[in-house]
Amino acid sequence: MSPFCLGLTGSIGTGKSTTAQMFRDAGVSVWDADATVRALYAKGGAAVEPLRQLFPAVITADEVDRSTLKSLIASDETVLAQLEAIVHPLTQSSRNVFLRANADADLVVLDIPLLFETGADLDCDAVLVVTVAPEVQRARVLARGTMTEDQLDMILARQMPDAEKRIRADFILRCDTLEDTRAGVQNLIKRLTT
Structure with a gap:
């Protein structure tokens, strides 16, 4: 169940x-989407390299610089959809792992x-x-x-x-x-x- x-x-x-x-x-048990995204953007996070390929300017010290990313989103309306195409599948995967780990709750x-x-x-x-x-x-x-x-x-x-x-x-x-x-x-x- x-x-x-x-x-x-x-x-x-x-x-x-x-x-x-x-x-x-x-x-x-609570799965936190914001915490998941922070981990994806941190050094070694699964979103860092895909974002480096698309938007190299948002990567600083091998992690996503959120303020630079926010500025880019604000200045270019196409950025958000590209960002979501990378981040949403990664967050879905994290959520699935959480649900499997808490299957007995x-x-x-x-x-x-x-x-x-x-x-x-x-x-x-x-x-x-x-x-x-x-x-x-x-x-x-x-x-x-x-x-x-x-x-x-x-x-x-x-x-x-x-x-x-x-x-x-x-x-x-x-x-x-x-x-x-x-x-x-x-x-x-x-x-x-x-």
Whole structure:
């Protein structure tokens, strides 16, 4: 019997990473798409050489320079599709390894920011979308100090709108407070494992 596979997604700044950690803290195995991509881009990562062939300028010290890659994506609309053609099959392979390794679990979580955009929702038994009010989302992201408003707008433009994600979700979790988020995670684990 395979585990119940819960897809976890939400737009940037809505509490997805915090929610994923709460599942981990409760003993649920979580596959993290962002961590997988970071490993693919790191020295020795499987995406480094294919990207070096296509975009040599994005490789520095035998790893992908993410800021250079972001600039290239912003300046050339054809780059993203080429990047995805390399990275998506590699992430799918990593996800398959994770699922095989956790075949005996009752529940696993696939933490994928672009779950709907990449069609990965079709591999899940259900989807949980985390959400907050747009002004809370924007304030959270900009408070990190890692991007400008223009960069945030570019990311949001590439992501499916929060309202559409919520329509497509099986479960919705408001992440306004840590207490609400934790309670929602605990309730969902009970619901999906009993």
